[in-house]
Amino acid sequence: MSETRLMRLDSFTLVVVLGTICVLTGSGFGIGWWRYRTEPALGHATTAFGLTALGCFLYLARGRIPDLLTIDIANAALFAALAIGWNAIRAQNGRQCLVWPLVLSCGLWLALCRFPPFYADTTLRTAAASLLIAGLSLGCLFEFMRLKNGARPIRMLLLVACAGNAAGFLLRGIYSLLAWYSGGSIADNIWVSLALLGALIFICALVLGSLWLWQERVFGQLQHEVEVDPLTGILNRRAFERGAVELLKGSRADRETLSLLLIDIDHFKLVNDQFGHLAGDLVLRIFADAVGDELRKMDLFGRFGGEEFVVLLRGADLDDALQVAEKLRVRISRLAVPWQDVLIRLTVSIGVAAAQERATTLFDLIGRADRGLYSAKGSGRNRVVIAARS
Incomplete structure (x- = not known):
């Protein structure tokens, strides 16, 4: 050949x-x-x-x-x-x-x-x-x-x-x-x-x-x-907890202060009962967008369940967290969600806790913030309460 x-x-x-x-x-x-x-x-x-x-x-x-x-x-x-x-x-x-x-x-x-x-x-x-x-x-x-x-x-x-x-x-x-x-x-x-x-x-x-x-x-x-939570587009509870645990581990090594906000939309059940679940879904999406706009990229923001949301602030002590929480409360109180021919008004109650000790765990941090949230709701809602230590 x-x-x-x-x-x-x-x-x-x-x-x-x-x-x-x-x-x-x-x-x-x-x-x-x-x-x-x-x-x-x-x-x-x-x-x-x-x-x-x-x-x-x-x-x-x-x-x-x-x-x-x-x-x-x-x-x-x-x-x-x-x-x-x-x-x-x-x-x-x-x-x-x-x-x-x-x-x-x-x-x-x-x-x-x-x-x-x-x-x-x-x-x-x-x-x-x-x-x-x-x-x-x-x-x-x-x-x-x-x-x-x-x-x-x-x-x-x-x-x-x-x-x-x-x-x-x-x-x-x-x-x-x-x-x-x-x-x-x-x-x-x-x-x-x-x-x-x-x-x-x-x-x-x-x-x-x-x-x-x-x-x-x-x-x-x-x-x-x-x-990701499919409704709001933010972290779901499992992803938030996983990320928060990693940040807490890193904060102990780097001596970084972390603070947690537990946020609950006041009387959210009434929104669903009065306007329907589609209106409730819209409220949750707009609420999540509004909160996300006020946070930094390095902060963690997730949906904890239902109308409860959680934020982990990096490099924030208790005073910093209190300022952020109050800013969020005011922002949400001015929010008006358009639905058909009405505007749905919202308020939130927020519990605040800071991880200032090396032994602080996520369970402890959420527990203290939850006590602050419970106190905020029990004292009239639409307010920020710093968690009392047990």
Whole structure:
């Protein structure tokens, strides 16, 4: 077997492997998209891998079907796949999709294919296709560099693979242009196999990286569902207690003062009885937003149960906590929740306790704040009471 025939066989095999991987991966992402329709990145990835597979298999059919399909459409499908893959990364980053990479790359290619001198010159077509792929790969590289999530090794894998793919096709494009300018040809050249091998490595890295990023995203969503109260969007009791225990442990080592506020919405049952549970849900959401606006990012804020909420203030002694609690009480007393044709007014009772001893536990802190809250409600509500020690 000659070297030329061996190289053609290698190229054919690489394209078959590349197309098969894209079919399998696209099918997997398609199943995921069918289950999670709200995730645009999955839809983009499904389309991108599907178009790549289409381009590969059309290329393999060259000589048996019209050149319009194996040259024009096959390459346009590959450009569209990269442009849509670019948007898949943007969607993963929470950014809007870009239409111009798809329109520009496919439109330019199809327009060039309408010129007979260009269409008849394999070397010139190779140069144009390689440079377009390199440009789109650089766009993907730029988006990977802006990626917000993902473990560092995965991001590095994606960056290296994308940069390698862009560099490989850029060199291939430049080499093809030089060959065209000098009147030579790149047919049956090792650059063909190298470019396909680079694309195969890029696709494999993209598959692994995409699956890892999707796994992280799903895990993050599940963790969010486990830790966040679905109605108010703040921490639920379990997540708050876990975070508070960790902060208390750290405060003992760092000698940091922590204070806790236990907040209860006064007469909340009357809101549900008079206006209905939908009104009560609205009150809880607006109340949580109002309290959250007054707190710092480093403070913990959670729903303790029903209409009871809890706040852990970092670096706050009893006087600081009292000021924050009074500020919250005044803010809520001025709150008016619109419901149908009425405004629902609210007040809160707040119990305050500070963790000033090294032996303070979360159970003790909540217990003392609860006694303060009980005293506030028993003495007329709409007030702040510092917990008395037992």
